[in-house]
Amino acid sequence: MKIEIANGRLIDPKHGVDRVATLFVAAGKVAAIGEAPAGWSSKRTIDATGLVVCPGLIDVAARLREPGFEYKATLESEMQAAVAGGVTSLACPPDTDPPLDEPGLVQMLKHRARSLNQAHVFPVGALTVGLKGEELTEMGELAEAGCVAFSQAEAPLADTGVLLRAMQYAATFGHRVWLRPQDPHLGRGGVAHDGEVATRLGLPAIPAAAETIALATIFALVRETGVRVHLCRLSTAEGVAMVRAAKAERLPVTCDVAVHHLHLCDVDIGWFDPQCRLVPPLRATRDRAALRAGIADGTIDLVCSDHTPVDDDAKQLPFGEAEPGATGLELLLPLTLKWAAADGVTLPAALARLTSQPAAMLGIDAGHLAVGHAADVCIFDPEAHWTVEPAVLRSQGKNTPFLGLEVPGRVRATLVAGQVVFES
Amino acid sequence: MRNPQLDAAGNLTHLLTLEGLPAEVIVRILDTAVPFVSIAERDVKKVPLLRGRSVFNLFFENSTRTRTTFEIAAKRLSADVINLNIGASSTSKGETLLDTIDNLVAMNADMFVVRHSQSGAPHLIAAHLNRTRRAHVHVVNAGDGRHAHPTQGLLDLFTIRHYKQDFRRLRVAIVGDVLHSRVARSLIHGLTTLGTPEVRAIGPKTLLPTAVRTLGVQVHHDMHAGLQGCDVVVMLRLQSERMRGALLPSAGEYFKHYGLTPEKLALAKPDAIVMHPGPMNRGVEIDSAVADGARSVILPQVTFGIAVRMAVLSLLAGSAG
Numbered sequence: 115m116k117i118e119i120a121n122g123r124l125i126d127p128k129h130g131v132d133r134v135a136t137l138f139v140a141a142g143k144v145a146a147i148g149e150a151p152a153g154w155s156s157k158r159t160i161d162a163t164g165l166v167v168c169p170g171l172i173d174v175a176a177r178l179r180e181p182g183f184e185y186k187a188t189l190e191s192e193m194q195a196a197v198a199g200g201v202t203s204l205a206c207p208p209d210t211d212p213p214l215d216e217p218g219l220v221q222m223l224k225h226r227a228r229s230l231n232q233a234h235v236f237p238v239g240a241l242t243v244g245l246k247g248e249e250l251t252e253m254g255e256l257a258e259a260g261c262v263a264f265s266q267a268e269a270p271l272a273d274t275g276v277l278l279r280a281m282q283y284a285a286t287f288g289h290r291v292w293l294r295p296q297d298p299h300l301g302r303g304g305v306a307h308d309g310e311v312a313t314r315l316g317l318p319a320i321p322a323a324a325e326t327i328a329l330a331t332i333f334a335l336v337r338e339t340g341v342r343v344h345l346c347r348l349s350t351a352e353g354v355a356m357v358r359a360a361k362a363e364r365l366p367v368t369c370d371v372a373v374h375h376l377h378l379c380d381v382d383i384g385w386f387d388p389q390c391r392l393v394p395p396l397r398a399t400r401d402r403a404a405l406r407a408g409i410a411d412g413t414i415d416l417v418c419s420d421h422t423p424v425d426d427d428a429k430q431l432p433f434g435e436a437e438p439g440a441t442g443l444e445l446l447l448p449l450t451l452k453w454a455a456a457d458g459v460t461l462p463a464a465l466a467r468l469t470s471q472p473a474a475m476l477g478i479d480a481g482h483l484a485v486g487h488a489a490d491v492c493i494f495d496p497e498a499h500w501t502v503e504p505a506v507l508r509s510q511g512k513n514t515p516f517l518g519l520e521v522p523g524r525v526r527a528t529l530v531a532g533q534v535v536f537e538s
Numbered sequence: 539m540r541n542p543q544l545d546a547a548g549n550l551t552h553l554l555t556l557e558g559l560p561a562e563v564i565v566r567i568l569d570t571a572v573p574f575v576s577i578a579e580r581d582v583k584k585v586p587l588l589r590g591r592s593v594f595n596l597f598f599e600n601s602t603r604t605r606t607t608f609e610i611a612a613k614r615l616s617a618d619v620i621n622l623n624i625g626a627s628s629t630s631k632g633e634t635l636l637d638t639i640d641n642l643v644a645m646n647a648d649m650f651v652v653r654h655s656q657s658g659a660p661h662l663i664a665a666h667l668n669r670t671r672r673a674h675v676h677v678v679n680a681g682d683g684r685h686a687h688p689t690q691g692l693l694d695l696f697t698i699r700h701y702k703q704d705f706r707r708l709r710v711a712i713v714g715d716v717l718h719s720r721v722a723r724s725l726i727h728g729l730t731t732l733g734t735p736e737v738r739a740i741g742p743k744t745l746l747p748t749a750v751r752t753l754g755v756q757v758h759h760d761m762h763a764g765l766q767g768c769d770v771v772v773m774l775r776l777q778s779e780r781m782r783g784a785l786l787p788s789a790g791e792y793f794k795h796y797g798l799t800p801e802k803l804a805l806a807k808p809d810a811i812v813m814h815p816g817p818m819n820r821g822v823e824i825d826s827a828v829a830d831g832a833r834s835v836i837l838p839q840v841t842f843g844i845a846v847r848m849a850v851l852s853l854l855a856g857s858a859g
Contacts, residue, residue: 312747312748313749314753386657386662432682434658
């Protein structure tokens with residue numbers, strides 16, 4: 115279908131575009147930008163006056179909860195949440211039940227996702243069988259089935275010997291390894307940042323050293339193996355400094371931050387709010403400041419939602435027993451805009467962290483708008499504010515520390531491969 | 539965020555922690571407890587303040603002593619007491635913690651006395667009751683994880699006030715496993731709120747929380763220096779599972795450094811009192827000569843504990859009407 119997205123503020127960070135222009139979409143692809151192609155007749159015109167038209171967002175960490183946790187969320191509910199949040203591509207971690215450690219599981223997930231005809235799904239395969247940290251998975255087979263990288267998700271990999279072998283093997287075939295830096299010993303049993311709040315509330319704590327020790331190990335093994343590593347969910351000021359140094363050393367590393375870590379710190383736990391039970395834990399205000407500085411100066415490459423829908427029964431528990439995680443697909447854009455506005459970051463620079471940057475990290479042809487390339491588009495009103503409430507979230511998970519908060523940025527329409535998959 | 543244990547007018551609706559509780563509220567509880575001490579000395583040890591009310595002792599973690607003292611306190615106030623030892627964690631039963639609470643509220647419970655191994659469990663229950671407009675059902679924290687044990691803190695304050703009167707000229711030492719101690723946290727908050735100028739935490743680095751100084755205490759690792767000139771010495775219980783391992787090499791070495799002996803007690807003021815929340819490990823944190831000595835007020839603490847719990851229950855019941 116030929117669609118014309120008329121007179122929006124077209125922002126395409128990858129190509130340095132920021133101007134009012136009309137986008138022409140045909141046969142699933144961008145047909146033209148600015149001037150209509152010869153003989154063009156639109157089947158449909160979307161008036162984007164006053165709205166931002168940008169590449170569909172890419173979220174590198176969204177748990178869809180299938181297979182295994184369908185009572186928390188389903189592919190249907192979460193894919194709707196994705197497109198309602200302007201997300202057109204997402205990577206899902208392997209911590210399903212069973213974990214994504216076999217090609218069959220990956221194929222089924224891809225097939226299920228494709229049949230829903232919404233966002234593109236890029237599974238991340240398990241680095242070790244069953245995420246047990248012992249035996250390597252068949253990375254070649256998994257990559258053929260569609261895995262874009264390999265990770266342990268939140269499962270500990272205590273044996274550094276196995277980590278070294280996994281990196282060597284992945285490097286042999288050019289696979290990227292995603293790791294959430296946390297020393298399994300220092301992290302064990304902890305539920306909050308080791309600081310003032312954990313001391314006051316008597317919560318078992320995770321010191322910042324759990325992250326820095328893991329980073330030091332990972333960097334040493336990257337030097338050894340040359341494997342490309344993506345670091346997931348940085349949380350500490352010291353960690354940001356270490357990544358900055360690693361990048362200055364030209365180690366092949368990238369990293370991300372979960373959008374909630376740009377806004378919250380351990381103080382927000384208040385009186386044991388289980389919505390603030392997150393992994394990694396919310397840390398001190400100085401850590402939050404360093405994360406915000408790190409994403410602004412490019413030390414941190416991209417922002418993700420770390421979307422984790424959790425059912426009420428698993429969340430409404432004493433802090434330490436509550437299942438960690440927050441729903442995030444529909445909050446990724448608003449919370450990133452909120453950060454950008456507060457820190458004086460331009461809209462194109464903020465959107466780069468959600469489009470071109472994650473696309474580059476994933477190595478996929480997405481996150482930009484170019485003639486002849488897929489028309490994955492997000493159209494949003496940057497001035498529209500809305501209040502985060504359970505009823506407005508399409509995700510089955512209503513668990514978020516931001517309930518009641520007014521946020522900027524309302525998605526008006528989302529296109530995946532040239533089709534309108536969401537409108538409001 | 540409003541302190542979840544106070545209503546909009548600042549009245550106590552739940553007792554969850556001493557942190558953030560105004561000094562007037564703490565003093566009112568201590569004052570209310572005074573006449574209850576003498577009730578226990580009468581032949582008829584009962585007053586009808588809670589007649590017709592149902593107090594549910596909800597113990598998700600085993601405790602004989604605290605449960606018993608709450609039971610005695612409630613019975614002396616003429617309440618009906620129902621003891622529920624749920625023991626295991628709330629999640630392993632198949633019924634969630636809040637489902638359990640809803641069921642008991644449906645049985646017209648007036649008060650929950652809650653003991654739980656997880657820090658914050660009583661807050662979760664209180665927040666649930668507040669949110670569902672059932673704040674007339676009161677929650678008393680009888681110890682949650684490492685977080686708080688406010689009635690123990692109050693009975694410690696009552697004991698200190700009984701023997702030392704004015705908090706504003708005291709030096710108090712708290713010795714031992716502060717890291718895992720809800721007793722220590724509650725006492726520290728109570729002491730600082732009432733204006734105690736010097737509270738010391740004494741212990742090895744493995745048993746002190748990282749940010750312990752932010753609680754408003756001075757830290758000592760050398761017990762000799764730490765006890766110097768103290769008016770009150772509070773010994774904490776060392777759990778047996780922590781006596782050997784990565785926190786401490788042995789109970790013997792712990793006693794050598796941090797056990798309270800007559801020699802070490804001599805460093806404190808001559809009229810210093812010695813307290814312990816019980817149950818004591820003789821020869822681990824405290825020498826029998828001190829525990830049974832003239833300056834030990836460990837048994838009066840137990841007696842005062844019942845009066846303080848009566849005060850808490852009756853004040854909460856009063857705030858309902």
